Amino acid sequence: xxxxxxxxxxxxxxxxxxxxxxxxxxxxxxxxxxxxxxxxxxxxxxxxxxxxxxxxxxxxxxxxxxxxxxxxxxxxxxxxxxxxxxxxxxxxxxxxxxxxxxxxxxxxxxxxxxxxxxxxxxxxxxxxxxxxxxxxxxxxxxxxxxxxxxxxxxxxxxxxxxxx
Numbered sequence: 001x002x003x004x005x006x007x008x009x010x011x012x013x014x015x016x017x018x019x020x021x022x023x024x025x026x027x028x029x030x031x032x033x034x035x036x037x038x039x040x041x042x043x044x045x046x047x048x049x050x051x052x053x054x055x056x057x058x059x060x061x062x063x064x065x066x067x068x069x070x071x072x073x074x075x076x077x078x079x080x081x082x083x084x085x086x087x088x089x090x091x092x093x094x095x096x097x098x099x100x101x102x103x104x105x106x107x108x109x110x111x112x113x114x115x116x117x118x119x120x121x122x123x124x125x126x127x128x129x130x131x132x133x134x135x136x137x138x139x140x141x142x143x144x145x146x147x148x149x150x151x152x153x154x155x156x157x158x159x160x161x162x163x164x
Contacts, residue, residue: 001061001078001114002063004111006106006107008069009068009110010066011077012063013055014063018048019044022048023039023045025095026043026044027041031093031096033129034093034129035091035093051076059119060078063076063077065103067103073095074094074103075092075094075095077092079124085153086150088121089125089127090108090115090124090142090163091126091127092104092138099134104138108138125160126142126160126163127152127159128158128159128161129157129159130159143163144162145161147162
């Protein structure tokens with residue numbers, strides 16, 4: 001996954017320089033409410049370290065997504081499957097300044113293709129909070145189809161969007 005590129009974006013491993021933006025993102029409820037909730041600065045650091053560790057263990061993770069033209073971090077799009085996680089997940093969050101520009105769709109399509117065609121995942125889903133309409137709309141644009149609502153570990157009710 002590291003080195004994956006699209007027309008406007010590139011995926012790379014998290015760097016120390018990303019911490020400030022990740023911490024700022026997770027400090028605000030309106031940003032973090034659907035991706036694990038508000039985090040302290042230390043929790044934001046640990047989250048980045050978790051993404052890196054997940055990549056080392058699995059060969060994929062949520063990666064830093066960079067806008068090629070500006071070289072700015074725009075957010076993360078990637079894959080998650082911890083031991084207790086039900087199925088491999090395509091997940092995403094974008095920094096507010098980069099929403100509504102088609103980056104989520106561009107990055108999501110690239111990651112979905114990688115997961116299903118190159119990593120040969122048998123299954124791929126997105127778990128989405130039932131009130132997160134923008135995320136559900138993106139999942140649909142990525143080809144996800146609503147399947148059911150589950151109680152996702154300790155995250156509560158989440159809708160399952162399955163990708164074929």
